[in-house]
Amino acid sequence: MNGTSGANGHLGSKMNISDEDYKTYEKGVQVIDENKEFTPNLPTYLAIQNLISTGFNYHVVAVFGSQSTGKSTLLNHLFGTQFSVMDEAARRQTTKGIWMSRALDEQDHEQLVANREGGMTNNILVMDVEGTDGRERGEDQDFERKSALFALATSEVLIVNIWEHQVGLYQGANMGLLKTVFEVNLGLFLKDKSTTHRSLLFFVIRDHIGHTPLEGLKSTLMADLNKIWSSLSKPAGMEESEITDFFDFQFAALPHKILQPEKFLEETKALRTKFREGVDVQVLSDGSPIDDNNNGVFLPAYHRRIPADGFPLYAEGVWEQIVSNKDLDLPSQQELLAQFRCDEIAASCVAGFNEIIQPFEELSKKGGVLDGLGPAMKKALGEAVGGFEEAGGRYHKGVFGRKRDELRAGLEGRLRVLVINQFTALSKRGLAEFTEEITAILKKANSTAHAGTASYDFATVVDETRSKVVNAFITEASECYIAGPTAEWSSYEKELEGLQKDLDAVAGRLRGEEMKRLVSRLEKAIKVKLIEPIELEFRRMEDNTKEKGGLWDRVWNVWVGVVGDGVDTFLSRATSFNASEKERDVGAWKLKKKAWGVLKAKIDEEVHEGNLLLKLREKFEDRFRYDETGVPRVWKPTDDIEGSYTKALDATLKLIPLVSEMRLSNGQQPPLDEFLGDAPADYEEDLEELGPSKDEFEVISESKRIDLHQRFKRMADAVFVEAKRSTINGVAQ
Ligand code: GDP
Ligand code: MG
Known part of the structure; x- marks a missing residue:
């Protein structure tokens, strides 16, 4: 156990330790003194005690x-x-x-x-x-x-x-x-x-x-x-x-x-x-x-x-x-006191805060806009923090500051929940109001509107309602705004942005629906406008003049005129909707396409078997039973009944191929594709829905034509036989 020289220098060497040293450390060594200082003498002490090695x-x-x-x-x-x-x-x-x-x-x-x-x-x-x-x-x-x-x-x-x-x-x-x-x-x-x-x-x-x-x-x-x-x-x-x-x-x-x-x-x-x-x-x-x-x-x-x-x-x-x-x-005694008092003061401040805020917290669970939240929370927070500062400010500054921040953070945390819910509720309410109001205005307008007449301006209605809703949101949301670096959560910018996006989406959807309605209203108007002129043209189907052309020239021109007016109306209304160019293109194209369907339906009606047969019979009888001056013929046995019959029959039968296919006087089919223009690029609706696109210009099929021909011939024959008989009867009398 004896300390040997060398390894530990003088500390390890017993020889270097004097009697004085023993005396100094008689009662041991003070490792840590009352000032919390650690002694530098511990190695010396261990050496003296022969413990160091x-x-x-x-x-x-x-x-x-x-x-x-x-x-x-x-x-x-x-x-x-x-x-x-x-x-x-x-x-x-x-x-x-x-x-x-x-x-x-x-x-x-x-x-x-x-x-x-x-x-x-x-x-x-x-x-x-x-x-x-x-x-x-x-x-x-x-x-x-x-x-x-x-x-x-x-x-x-x-x-x-x-x-x-x-x-x-x-x-x-x-x-x-x-x-x-x-x-x-x-x-x-x-x-x-x-x-x-x-x-x-x-x-x-x-x-x-x-x-x-x-x-x-x-x-x-x-x-x-x-x-x-x-x-x-x-x-x-x-x-x-x-x-x-x-x-x-x-x-x-x-x-x-x-x-x-x-x-x-x-x-x-x-x-x-x-x-x-x-x-x-x-x-x-x-x-x-x-x-x-x-x-x-x-x-x-x-x-x-x-x-x-x-x-x-x-x-x-x-x-x-x-x-x-x-x-x-x-903590020092002062700090302990501050902690104790600040906690007490904070508790009473929180109690005051609770009185105002707890009812809102209860209501908030049910969802919906909390009326009066903004002023209430400002009052509650202001009174709680203000009250704390007044009563707690006298105590230890560090503790007071920390406790105030803790208090504020706790209260803000609770308000934050309310405010976020409030923003959501306000935004939801704004969106609902907007949708409801615009829909109501549109409904009212549509119930009284005739095609093309504008009793309201969609874009203006949207703009006005939108700014009303947005302003209401801003007014109420900004009531919840709390200034200060810890309350960034109380600013409503993000929610407002979201609301505006939602409003745009709703406005867009309503505009789309409205434009669809406009298109179908105009389609109906076109249908009405086409009835008389088309019927008229079919009544005089055999007419052919230099200025007006034949049946199909006139039908085509009537249609182009009516549809053109409809498209003009559509475009001007669409502009007032604030519709995009694409939306207008799609709408106009759809309208033309539908109007073509209207025309085809009308033509089908005109050439419907019974209808057409009746028309042909009229044409035939006009020729056969009336003379050039329009006076009804009374057949005498000497009359050339056969000759008149053949002439009238041939002239009438020629009308069948005329009405069977749409062909202009220049021998061409009507320039439909040119009139419709290209279908809009990503036109989403199924094109088929808008009607057949094959054999656009065929009005009566080949087999129907033959059938029609035979039935008409039989009818004409009956008229002929009757005429013949009337002469015989006349002779007999
Ligand atoms: P320390 O402060 O804990 O180190 O206590 P001390 O050793 O300095 O002793 C404190 C006092 O208690 C002295 O007056 C001792 O004589 C006394 N004392 C020491 N041991 C005992 C014991 O076992 N019983 C009683 N009753 N007193 C004791
Ligand atoms: Mg002691």
Whole structure:
């Protein structure tokens, strides 16, 4: 164990350490002073104590407990240390900061008692920590937490010193402090499971009277510890951890030192022996014990695996981490007061806010626009935050500011939900109103409108209704606007944009429907306008003049004229709809196409078998039964009935091929394709729907023509026979 020269410089060399040094460190070294400064002297102390080059063969034990519970007394008895004990007469705090001292062994201890001198052979570093008793001064509590955590984090064994009557008392037994210390210890030092070490919590119950056996005290303490453990917040991945994953527990009780001094000495001696058991078990460099059969206090599993010469740096590092950890910072008394008062003030401000806002929150669940939300929420928020600022502004500035922001964020969060719902509801309502109003206007207009007459202007109606709806949205939505950097959510720009898009879509759809209606109205008008002129042309189908041409020239021209007018009307109305060029093209084309269908239907009607047969009969009889001057003929036997019959028959039969196919005087088919123009590019409707496109110009099919021919001939023949008979009858009379 003798320090050899070299490796550790003067620190490892016993020769360089003077008697003076021994004197300086007689009572150990103050590792951390009252100013939270870590000592630079720890390496020197370890060197003086011949510990610096012991590798892993040393132990660290610390004490935890309330102020003046005899901790220092206990350590001195167990380890032969000379920590200051509270002066019975002065009754003031004796230990400042954290002290560390090397233990004296049994034998040394006897000597020490005898002459306060002796060798040091036990490699146990004992830490005495300033007591804790929950005193008022925040500064002290801050130090308590930090020093307790330091003790827990660096030592293998933590002696928890506690009066028997403190057992089961949460506050008195420092359980609250233990909770914090466990929590931060878990977060800071036990993060990595693979390198996690265990520690022993050694409870020493003081002034044990004996009414409650140690077993009972033990189970009370364990129940408390488990409760603490389950309530502390654990880092991710450690939520399920148990206190026993990290700590072992042992319990001992000591009699009253003053009332039973002999017994006290006897039992501390036994305990002292217990703490020596296994102390000398050699630990290999990987931390494993050479001899595993060890049931003492300092089990190898508790060792931190820091070689002694690295211990000062390690301990300092732990301390730095603890000092710089915010979780351990205890607020000053002023801050505590501010927190308490600000919370109280905030609660009353929230209550006022609730009174105004809760009814809206209830209503909001049902959906729909919330009338008066804007002014109400501004009032509620203004009063709550304003009230808080007025009442809380006197308290600690930092705490006040933070609490105000928290309060505001909480309240804004609730308003945000309402406002977003409100925007949605306003937007929905605007869209519904718009659709409803335009539809109503259109319905009214359409019920009175005749083809082509415009009792309203679609584009104007849309524009007016649209701006009315948008303005209403803006007015109500902007009432919910809250200024300030945290309330960007209260601006309605995005929702407005969405509403406008929706309105455009509805307007477009309604315009499309309206244009469809216009087309079909115009189609009907065209149909009506075509009836008389077409019938007229068929009545005089055989006419053929230079100016007007034949039947089909006239029919075509009548149609082109009527349809042209219709298209003009359509286009001018479509322009007033604000329809796009494409929409107009499609509409006009559809109208022409449909009008062609109208014409074809009308022609079909004209050439319908009975109809046409009747017309042909009229034509035939005009020729056969009337003379050139239009006077009815009375046949005489001398008349050339056969000749007249043949002439009239031939002339009439010629009309059948004429009406069977549309062909202009120039021998061509009517220029339909030219008139219709190209079908619009991506015209979506099925073209078939608009009528047949094959044999556009055939009016009567070949077989029908033959049939017609025969039936007409038979009819003509009957007329002829009748004429013939009338002459015979005339002769007979
Ligand atoms: P510390 O502040 O926890 O370190 O306590 P000290 O060791 O300084 O002791 C505080 C006072 O309690 C001193 O007056 C001691 O004599 C006294 N004391 C020490 N041990 C015991 C004990 O076991 N029982 C009682 N009742 N008093 C003790
Ligand atoms: Mg003390």
